[in-house]
Structure formats: structure tokens, C-alpha cells
Amino acid sequence: MQTHPIAQGNFRYAALADEIQDKILSGQYRAGEKLPSLRKLHSRLGLSISTIHQAYIELEKRGRVEARQKSGFFVKPLEKSPLPLPVKPVTSEPPIRVRINDLAETIVSDLQRPDMIRFGAAVADQELMPLKQLSRIAKSMSVDEICAGMALYDDCAGAMELRYALAKMMMGYAGSAAVDEIITTNGCLEAVNLCLRAVAGPGDVILVESPVFHCFLQLIEDLGMYVIELPGCPEKGMSPDAFESMLSNNRVKACLLNPNFQNPLGSVISTPGKKAVLEIAHRHGTPIIEDDIYGDIFFGPRRPTTFKGLDTTGNVLYCSSFSKTIAPGLRAGWTLPGRFYKRVMRLKLNSQLASPSTGHIVAARFIESGAYERHLRRLRNQIKNQVSAMSIAVAAHFPKDTRITFPQGGMFLWIELNKAIDAMDVFHTARQKGISFMPGIICSTTDRYRHCLRLSCGLSWSDRLEKSIAQLGRIVCALNKE
């Protein structure tokens, strides 16, 4: 047995810790992965068991690994970003009539091609979804139940069983959400659609945080509305002061916000920040549509608060769905439209009468059984690890002047390239290599984010993904030199 070079040094444990840390930071050991056992390293490196154990304890102190009882040591996700944060834009434009659909359509159709490595799609990998459990629930429905579900137009407010389960589920974070304040929808986007139409009409100005989820812009365009963008901080989201001055200087009809793990930034507005925003919006008589679809995918110890949970005025229209956490095909979304309840109900009734109930009842039973909470614990860990792996890969393969967000939840990384690079050039080249992602250009009505891109971390990390990020990195590097 040959002695490992670092075995000769003085602080052998520290040198070993450094070596393992390098492997973690280069992505060789991945977040969530188990490190080799003490015995295995002992026989491989010729170091004493106690030296190796000391190295692992050192890595634990540095926040790189965690000990799990009787299981050994595991790589932890990154505790800080390997690259600097994106720069918050300071420019602000007047309200703009939205015209983004044509560009977005080309891009989004590429995101759906199954032959692509899809870093653009905002969904978790199928293998992270509890599909087997859900299908067992679906299979266990009785003939009588199925008949009852098909026989009638369902209550326009939605399946009582789901509303009941949601009311209980949201108790901790969305105020005293009562069953009769909830309206179920065909996914979160329908909820946002109904809420937007309930509070604003064509020609009205909607305030959004920028960069913004492109579907919001597309929806606003379809509704003939205008948009005003408030640039958000990559960590804390929009500042209440900037919000106040926006509302004072513009005739903003409503706000459409994503305060928890904003898509694409991943930012979270703090609880005091949310309270301040609520107070300002209420004072200006401006309703807030809150999209909380990523709120359950938090990486920290606690679920973030919501506008809804802090609101006492009915001014908040809360929207969410299970598309990111359980299964997009269930189309189980909902809204709590506060004082706009009647208008949202009318719009739902007049545009589709009722939602299909089967998928909604499956979701309800999944939550009620307690399985949703257990599933979320696993899902959060997995996505947190994937975000970590993706960050490390980007840091390893992209140019050194790249900036990147360090989200504490959700499933996106927002990447800022050198300002000289047009992410659409990267997009077109990557597309030929079978890789797709979301170019920043469609996250604004301006071309402010032309050098930015969004990567989704929903896919289970693998060597194939690592190689694709390396390839993306090479494309960016080549453009950097031009």
C-alpha cells in the first residue's frame, strides 16, 4: 500500500479536508452524496481512521458536509454562491404596452422539444414527483365517486374536498383561509388570469417585479394591459421605497408579484418588507395579486410568509398550484381572491362554468393523508442539492465574469453574462447542440436582460447535465472572446 502524499504533512487532516473540499466545489462530490466511509479512505489513502475523521469534522465546521447518525458523512449544498450576485438594474421606464408573445412563442416551443436537454422548463423531474402514490389514490376511487364527479357541472368554486384540504394546509401561512374564500382553478396561471381580469382591464397598468416570469407578460399582452417594471434585488426582491415611489408616480391599477422565490430571480421579500408593501398598496388602493407557486419549495428551516397571511384588508388575491410540487398534469390550482371573490367567481363561471374535479380530488387526498408534507421534505432537499450542483457547474465552466443568483428556494438560477454577450446568440448555438434554456430577453418588455439567462434546476443532476453545462460554458466563453 502506497502512502498518500498528504500523509507526510503536518496537518494531515486539514490537507485531506482541503482536497475533499476541492472535489465538492468542482462538482466531483455532489450535494446530497455520501462521502467514502472512514474505513474505505483508510485503506485507500493509508491515513489513520482518526485523521480522516478529523478531516470530516473539519469539513463539517466549514459547512461543506453533514454527519447523519449511523449513515456517515454527506455533502451539503452550497452555503454561499460560488460567483457574485447579478447587478440590480437601476433604470426605470414608463409603462409599456406589452408585445412579447411572438418572441416568447419561438423560444417556449424549443423548451418543449423532448430531444433537448431542457434547462428552460420550469418543472421538477418526473422521478421527483409522487406519481405512483397519486395514481394509487386515483385507482382507489369508487365507481360511485367517479359517476358523481362526472354527472354534474361541479360547484364553480371547485371540489369541496380540495378546498377543505387547502384551508387546513394554508392555515400556517395564508391567514385564516376559509373553505368559502377559496376558488379552485385549472393550474396557477388560470388563477392569475382570473385575478388580473377581476382587478384590471385593457389599457390599465400592472406593476411587476423585473426580471419577470414571461407568462405574466404574455398574459398581460393578451389582456391589452400595460406593464411597469420595478427591478428587484436578487436577494430581497423589490424595495418598499422604490415600490412607494412607483405607485406615487404612476397610475398603477394592480400589482402582480411573486414574493417568495421569485421567478426567475429566486428572491424573497422579507416579512417586514411584505408588511411595508402591503401597507403602501392598501394606501394607494392598489390590489396585489400574489403568485406563491414556489412558496413550498424553501431550502431554509421555515416557509416564508405570504402577503395573504399578513393582509387584513382583503386587498390580496393569492394564487398557487401543485404543478411544481406534485404533478403538473393534475391541473390543481387555486386562488383566495379576498374582497374580489365575487368578481373572480363570476369570471370563472362565465368562462368555463366549472373545473374538472378528478385531479383535484386526488390532490386533496394526497394532502389530507399527510403524504404531501413528507413528499415536500424530500423534494426540497433534492432541489436544493440540484441548485447547488448547477451553481458549481456554472462556476466551473462559465467565464469568470459571470454572475449568478443564490436562491433560498424555488428552482431557478438567474445568470448574468458579460454585458457584451447576447444570450440569444448562446440560445441559437446551444439549440443546435440540443440544449435549451430561457434567454433573459423574454423576462422584460425592455432589452435590459439581453445578456442574462434562466436555468431551471428541476432536472435530477447527472453527468449528462454536467456535460451540457460545460458545453453551454464553452459556447459562452467563445462568445466572450469575440
Added chain:
Amino acid sequence: MQTHPIAQGNFRYAALADEIQDKILSGQYRAGEKLPSLRKLHSRLGLSISTIHQAYIELEKRGRVEARQKSGFFVKPLEKSPLPLPVKPVTSEPPIRVRINDLAETIVSDLQRPDMIRFGAAVADQELMPLKQLSRIAKSMSVDEICAGMALYDDCAGAMELRYALAKMMMGYAGSAAVDEIITTNGCLEAVNLCLRAVAGPGDVILVESPVFHCFLQLIEDLGMYVIELPGCPEKGMSPDAFESMLSNNRVKACLLNPNFQNPLGSVISTPGKKAVLEIAHRHGTPIIEDDIYGDIFFGPRRPTTFKGLDTTGNVLYCSSFSKTIAPGLRAGWTLPGRFYKRVMRLKLNSQLASPSTGHIVAARFIESGAYERHLRRLRNQIKNQVSAMSIAVAAHFPKDTRITFPQGGMFLWIELNKAIDAMDVFHTARQKGISFMPGIICSTTDRYRHCLRLSCGLSWSDRLEKSIAQLGRIVCALNKE
């Protein structure tokens, strides 16, 4: 055995036929019901078998009964209306900003109260729906299929299996409907909603046939559009000449029509009429949204043609669903938006991404198995008989100056009372007695139909329904005298 009085007359068979006919016209013998056998009447009335047989043959000649091989004689539905047809209004107003929602909401919420005899609801009775068969199909879906359906956002155009089945099904009447021309929707109303938004915007004028389905008006109000009403003939629908002059004298952006078994009139625009309308609309560059939801419920020998099937220009946006024929809870609707395909797809994508697929796949398999055609044959007969029974009951219990439609399909009767009567007065009194129906006032933006009402014939006929119609009749008679 006592001899029946008519046994002494000269044309005994004719007298017996008259007597049975009276019973049919008064509703004692109902459409679809089997008449007493020759033997039974023989022993009951003391008439010879051949006299009774002759009476039945006479009734067959008069179109009142039909002989079924080895089963006997059955009462046929009415061949002409027991009351005169409603009068076609001639007045015509300029385009009107729609404001109908508040009134409609009160009325519609009453229509849904389960404790009511609901003559207002536009649905067939649960026992007429193939719920058992559908639930068997749902139960037979494999875990893998269910998982696949839940795992992804479905193709925005909708489940391929349903689109395939629809393309085959519509072959006879909707042109060469190809799979990739079809977009599935959450019921017919969502299809109409998407199509309206694809062809027109706020402030635009939509032409409808009057009286009109109140949900169309509510939807148009929500979209901030104006409406212009073209009064339809209770039999033939709107006249192409009147249509031509409407388009020439107004800036009509689109037409929303219900050419087959119009809701509420039950009228059908003939094939030459449809061709003329198509040509006129095309010449004026005005798209036609065609709601064909009642097209499959025809009482005659053949399904009526559709605008879609006769169109060669792509100017027709066809909409339908299985809510009236199979099960409303499946939420299986679809549209063929012709040359507006891309715009409808975009609106669907941006407002809800995808439809839930389970119910749609169940519908697809039901059609593909051939069960839909068999089911329709039964359903048409049943609804035709129910329409007949309802007409007879109205003729028996309503004032003599009542007018009524004689629809050849669909499931409604449109009733015109004496002009002095306000159907809302009838509505409020009937409501206290636990009976609801659709007052005509919400079928127009004007108060042109204040003395009219719509009765749905979806409910299986029974003594209880007969008594409720009698009660309605008494309420109307009492108001007639005031």
C-alpha cells in the same frame, strides 16, 4: 262485461282512435309509452280485436303512434306543436354595451338549488347519462397511463387520443377536421371564450341571434364587448337577408351563432341558409364562431350540417363539447378555430397552459368504442319524448294565448306568454313553490323577452314534473287575469 259506449257507434274504430288521441294529447299516454295490447283493450272495452287494431292503424296514420315489431303500439312524440309558434320580433336596436351579469347571477344561482324542480338547468337527467360506462373506462386506465397523464403539462392542443377520436367522429359533418386543427378545452364555454378573444377585443361589436343563450351575453360583458341582436325565426333561425343588412349597417367584428337547435329557440338554419350566411360573412370579412353543442341531439333522421362543414375559407371557429350528451363533469370540449388556430392556441397556452387530460381520455375511448353512437340514439329518443310531454303539459295547463316553439332537436322549449305578463313575476312566485326556470329577460340586452321563458326538457318526465308544469300554468293563469 259491460259494453263500452262507443262500441255502439258506426265507426267504432274511429271513435276509439279519437278517444286514445285525446289521452295522448292530454298527456295521459306519454310519448315513448306502450299502448295497451289488443287483448287487454278487448277484455276491457268489449270491442273486437279487429276494431281495436283498426283504431291503432288509424292512429298510426295520424302520426300519433308507431307499431314496433312484436312489441305492440307505442305513442309517438308530437309531429306538430299543440300551440302556435312564438312571434318573431321585428325591432332591431343599435349595438349595446352588455350589462346582464347581476341579474343573471341571481337567477342562475336559483337554477342550481337542488331542492328546486329545475326547469332552468340546461342538462340532461343523470339517469340519461352513460355514467356507469364512463366510470368503467376510467377504472380500466392503468397506473402507467395515469402517471403519464399527471407527470407533464399536456400538449396545449389537448390529449392526442381525444383529438384523434374527434377528427374521426366529425368527419361526416364538420369537413375534413384534422387532428392538428383541433384544440381541446375545458367545456364548450371555454372554447367560445378563447375564440371570442381570438377574433375581437373590448369595444368590438359581436352579432348574436336573439333570444340568445345568457352565458354568451355574460361572457361578452366580461370581455367589454358590445352586442347587436338579430331576432331569429323560431323555426329557421336568422334570415340571411337580415344578416346581410346587419353586417352592412354596423361594424360587426364577429358573429357568435348557434345554428343547430339554437339555445333557447331550438331553431335550425337550413343548409342553403348556412351557405348564404357563410358567403355574406366571408364577404364582409367577419368570422363566425359556431357553437354546435346541441348538434348531436337531433330528433329527425339526419344530423344537421354545420358552418364548419360547409366552410372553405377558414373563417369559422367551431366549438362544441360532450357536456350535454355524455357528462358535464368530464369538461370535454373542443374547438376547430380555422385560420385563427394560432391565436386560439396562444390564448389557451397563456391563460392555462394545458387541459387536464383524464376526463378527455375517458371521452375519447367512449367514442372510439362505438358506445357514443349507440348512446346518442337512445338519448335523442328520450329527449324527443320529453320535449313532447312538456309541450303537451304546457298546452294543457297554460293560458290559451300561450305560444310555444316546436324544436327538432336540443332540449329547450321557448314559451311566449301574453305580453301583459312579466315572466319575472312568474319566476318569483314559482320560486316560492320550489320551481325554477329561465326567464326570457336574461336572453337579451333589451327587455324584448320579458314575457317569455325557457323550459329545459332534460329531466326525465314524471308525474311530479307534470304537476309542476300544472302549478306553473296556474301561476301564469292567475297573472293573466290581473
